[in-house]
Amino acid sequence: MQSKITPTRDYIFFVVFAAAVLTMPIWLAPFGAGYPDLLQKFMIYGLFATGFNLLFGLTGYLSFGHAAFLGVGSYTAVWTFKLLGMNPIPAALMAITASGVFALLIGYVSLRRSGIYFSILTLAFAQMSYNLAYSVLTPITNGETGLRVLQSDPRILDSSAGSGGPLLANLFGIELTGYAGFYFCAAVLIIGFYIAMRIFRSPFGIMLRAVKTNQNRMNYTGLNPRPYTLAAFVISGMYAGLAGALMCITDPLAGAERMQWTASGEVVLMTILGGAGTLLGPILGAALIKYFENIFSAFNDQTLHEIFGFLPDFLETPIVGLTSLFVGEGWHLTLGVLFMLIVIFLPGGIMEGFSRIIRLFRRDESKSAAQTAPAE
Amino acid sequence: MELLKVSGVNKAFGGLKALNDVNLTVNEGTVHAIIGPNGAGKSTLLNCFVGRLIPDTGTVMFADKSLIGLKAHQINQAGVSRVFQTPEIFGELSLLQNVMIPTMAKRDGEFALHAFKRLDKDAEIIDTALHSLEDVGLADKKDVIANSLSRGDKRRLELAMCLVQSPRLLLLDEPTAGMSRADTNNTIDLLKRIGEDHNITKVVIEHDMHVVFSLATTVSVLAQGTVICEGKPQDIKGDPRVQEAYLGGAHL
Numbered sequence A: 001m002q003s004k005i006t007p008t009r010d011y012i013f014f015v016v017f018a019a020a021v022l023t024m025p026i027w028l029a030p031f032g033a034g035y036p037d038l039l040q041k042f043m044i045y046g047l048f049a050t051g052f053n054l055l056f057g058l059t060g061y062l063s064f065g066h067a068a069f070l071g072v073g074s075y076t077a078v079w080t081f082k083l084l085g086m087n088p089i090p091a092a093l094m095a096i097t098a099s100g101v102f103a104l105l106i107g108y109v110s111l112r113r114s115g116i117y118f119s120i121l122t123l124a125f126a127q128m129s130y131n132l133a134y135s136v137l138t139p140i141t142n143g144e145t146g147l148r149v150l151q152s153d154p155r156i157l158d159s160s161a162g163s164g165g166p167l168l169a170n171l172f173g174i175e176l177t178g179y180a181g182f183y184f185c186a187a188v189l190i191i192g193f194y195i196a197m198r199i200f201r202s203p204f205g206i207m208l209r210a211v212k213t214n215q216n217r218m219n220y221t222g223l224n225p226r227p228y229t230l231a232a233f234v235i236s237g238m239y240a241g242l243a244g245a246l247m248c249i250t251d252p253l254a255g256a257e258r259m260q261w262t263a264s265g266e267v268v269l270m271t272i273l274g275g276a277g278t279l280l281g282p283i284l285g286a287a288l289i290k291y292f293e294n295i296f297s298a299f300n301d302q303t304l305h306e307i308f309g310f311l312p313d314f315l316e317t318p319i320v321g322l323t324s325l326f327v328g329e330g331w332h333l334t335l336g337v338l339f340m341l342i343v344i345f346l347p348g349g350i351m352e353g354f355s356r357i358i359r360l361f362r363r364d365e366s367k368s369a370a371q372t373a374p375a376e
Numbered sequence B: 001m002e003l004l005k006v007s008g009v010n011k012a013f014g015g016l017k018a019l020n021d022v023n024l025t026v027n028e029g030t031v032h033a034i035i036g037p038n039g040a041g042k043s044t045l046l047n048c049f050v051g052r053l054i055p056d057t058g059t060v061m062f063a064d065k066s067l068i069g070l071k072a073h074q075i076n077q078a079g080v081s082r083v084f085q086t087p088e089i090f091g092e093l094s095l096l097q098n099v100m101i102p103t104m105a106k107r108d109g110e111f112a113l114h115a116f117k118r119l120d121k122d123a124e125i126i127d128t129a130l131h132s133l134e135d136v137g138l139a140d141k142k143d144v145i146a147n148s149l150s151r152g153d154k155r156r157l158e159l160a161m162c163l164v165q166s167p168r169l170l171l172l173d174e175p176t177a178g179m180s181r182a183d184t185n186n187t188i189d190l191l192k193r194i195g196e197d198h199n200i201t202k203v204v205i206e207h208d209m210h211v212v213f214s215l216a217t218t219v220s221v222l223a224q225g226t227v228i229c230e231g232k233p234q235d236i237k238g239d240p241r242v243q244e245a246y247l248g249g250a251h252l
């Protein structure tokens, strides 16, 4: 069994995590990821995946429609900006509330089924939300163009309203662009991570694991699995909504494509890639996918020709032709291959990889200990 | 006092009449064994008690309250726990966690949103759960993942999960099946001891006559969905109707 989890260990784990997140601009710089735009994406998608994992990792219910909550969060945040002003805190709170209510409705219906039927129901709801946002709800969502904050919006709490200043989220005078934006999102991720950690260690958390393991036994033990699962669904919907709101702070724009099924699928990939059911895994998975997306999608034929320029022409052309399938627009192909490899060889994701490596070292230690023991 | 009263229960699966007008009364403080050949309807009868099956007709009263139509978790909260023929445990969790869950269900009810408490600081729950694991002799394996247990140990774990709730009525479906003689005797001792300590009324389905005669105060014989006779263990032994029902079965 793995080493024992104690409050002290958790505390250390949390402090190390927070420190690692806050120093990312420094230690990620050598990897070419030390700039605020990308780091902010790590934070936002890390938060999204952390929330998704509370549902999928603990209860085993695989939602294929979490992007709907992301979208609801974004729209709510932009509307809050429009009506109340550019302070991100009311926007975040409103987004959490709206996505929570939305998740309650969708969850109540979808959780009447389990397994693949649950997944399909959530997918259907998300796709429905996407279509509604795109067409019928145009007055609220501004359809195809997307919803943005305009100079003419009331923004009743903004002193600067109508002054013609830039339309950026603004935390008590600090404009949330660049590193300010990153640090704001980092703070939110750290809080979100802390809450997730508390849930993991709580009686509620163990009940969610019980849902995953044996609902039958749960019933005959006097527990009602339904409200537990619904609570997990709503909480994870709120995380998604908050992530959606954070997406709007540097760029106060919400579009329907945020709700598309590809976005729902992406968070599933992130969570599984990193390790479902672990605290850190989903955040690692999210960062890794966003990092590779950033690198691979920036490549084009010309950069490839530069890389393979040392090869003779008759080799260079086919190799560039082949690799170009995997970069730029086609980087999803790389993601697909990576995902397949992980699922086949490391079903527990990156975190399982880590624990395998650790176990390898431990075994070496215990081996040498066993060898020396008789000599003593 | 009558704790469980079953009257006129019928249950058919398609054309098969699994239970045919079953009447049964379990008195408080007794150990009531239900025996009968394979396919007699014993498990089906228990399923009707715990809400897994709803009888086609008839009533099931527990402490003067009808159990018909209640959900499984409501029946458990009313004071009925069940051990299954194939152990139902939380396979991916540790033994301690397995027992903590029913302990919390007993204390906090069918749903409680304790999302910010630390489970490992809840001394009351941990102590109760550990004590129950000690009772069944599994305390030294408390951090082991339940799936890795042997079948006999899984049964004992499931028993601990039920006992920790100190139910008023404990239903046991073949609690010693698949156990060695020594384990069977341990389980008999355990069930006897628990009976004395907590005054738990038990209904035991059992094929092993050794277990029946060591534990039971009353025996009902079920054959083809009907109770064919009922009485003290020593009276049942010699009854020709029972011999008849078991003819071909190697148990008596």
Ligand SMILES: Nc1ncnc2c1ncn2[C@@H]1O[C@H](COP(=O)(O)OP(=O)(O)OP(=O)(O)O)[C@@H](O)[C@H]1O
Pocket: B013, B016, B018, B036, B037, B038, B039, B040, B041, B042, B043, B044, B045, B085
């Ligand atoms: N869900 C079901 N659907 C259809 N038939 C069933 C179902 N459950 C039980 N039966 C049938 O009802 C009859 C009684 O089954 P039951 O499991 O109650 O027997 P039992 O007395 O527990 O036998 P055993 O000693 O083998 O456990 C059997 O013929 C069985 O095949």
Ligand SMILES: [Mg+2]
Pocket: B042, B043, B044, B085, B173
């Ligand atoms: Mg049976």
